[in-house]
Amino acid sequence: MISYENVTRRFGALAAVDRVSLAVPAGQFVALVGASGSGKSTLLGMANRLVEPDEGRVLVAGEDVRGQPVAALRRRIGYVFQSIGLFPHMNVAANVGIGPKVAGEPLPDGRIADLLDLVGLEPGHAGRMPDELSGGQRQRVAVARALAAGPELLLLDEAFGALDPVTRDALGKRVRALHERLGLTTVLVTHDMAEALLLADRVLVMEAGRIVADEPPGALLGGAGGPAAQALVAVPREQADALEALRR
Numbered sequence: 001m002i003s004y005e006n007v008t009r010r011f012g013a014l015a016a017v018d019r020v021s022l023a024v025p026a027g028q029f030v031a032l033v034g035a036s037g038s039g040k041s042t043l044l045g046m047a048n049r050l051v052e053p054d055e056g057r058v059l060v061a062g063e064d065v066r067g068q069p070v071a072a073l074r075r076r077i078g079y080v081f082q083s084i085g086l087f088p089h090m091n092v093a094a095n096v097g098i099g100p101k102v103a104g105e106p107l108p109d110g111r112i113a114d115l116l117d118l119v120g121l122e123p124g125h126a127g128r129m130p131d132e133l134s135g136g137q138r139q140r141v142a143v144a145r146a147l148a149a150g151p152e153l154l155l156l157d158e159a160f161g162a163l164d165p166v167t168r169d170a171l172g173k174r175v176r177a178l179h180e181r182l183g184l185t186t187v188l189v190t191h192d193m194a195e196a197l198l199l200a201d202r203v204l205v206m207e208a209g210r211i212v213a214d215e216p217p218g219a220l221l222g223g224a225g226g227p228a229a230q231a232l233v234a235v236p237r238e239q240a241d242a243l244e245a246l247r248r
């Protein structure tokens with residue numbers, strides 16, 4: 001569904017993404033973890049041409065993204081990022097339907113209601129303005145908007161980063177359920193290894209522009225993936241051990 005072929009992107013002297021090759025088959029849920037500045041957003045952004053590679057190719061559904069008009073490409077790719085980016089002067093329904101409307105195919109009201117339901121919002125939220133919603137509700141609107149054009153691919157860049165842990169957990173599970181139900185291919189960028197292990201089929205670890213580990217969660221928990229991956233896995237494992245110790 002998405003592949004990177006020896007892709008490099010530089011900013012000045014820095015290779016933010018450094019000769020990455022990666023193939024994500026249709027239907028897979030991938031988590032991309034790594035320290036701040038390791039290149040996760042840059043890698044993700046090359047899929048929908050927010051960022052262009054200096055070298056190599058990025059293919060979506062087997063086609064080089066460079067040959068695809070940006071608007072058409074972005075209809076195939078739902079994209080949710082941390083800063084949300086809802087239009088403050090438009091109500092929830094208008095925000096959810098903005099992509100199809102701009103493309104000249106406005107969604108019927110029933111479809112908007114279905115999208116709100118998918119992400120766990122009430123029909124009554126449709127007429128609210130973004131500043132009348134909680135952060136978690138706004139993030140749900142952003143997910144509904146990303147799904148509005150019926151994309152095959154869903155990219156989430158720290159989409160749950162600003163949420164409280166309970167809301168974050170609920171929305172993560174909701175996105176995983178939507179991934180199954182809609183038959184999506186999903187890439188989730190997160191700083192949280194526990195979230196990656198619990199939600200994804202496959203966890204990629206980035207360090208200085210390279211992918212240094214590529215393992216299923218079970219293998220990572222079994223000690224695979226090398227030192228960078230194991231340093232990240234140690235955090236939730238030590239927390240779980242410490243909580244368990246408190247019970248004794």
Ligand SMILES: Nc1ncnc2c1ncn2[C@@H]1O[C@H](COP(=O)(O)OP(=O)(O)OP(=O)(O)O)[C@@H](O)[C@H]1O
Nearest residue numbers: 011014016034035036037038039040041042043191
């Ligand atoms: N437009 C830009 N101009 C200059 N440098 C950039 C630009 N975008 C990213 N970088 C640099 O590229 C590197 C990778 O950035 P990127 O945002 O991809 O990392 P990240 O792993 O997503 O980080 P974070 O977890 O903090 O979001 C960083 O050193 C960053 O400063």
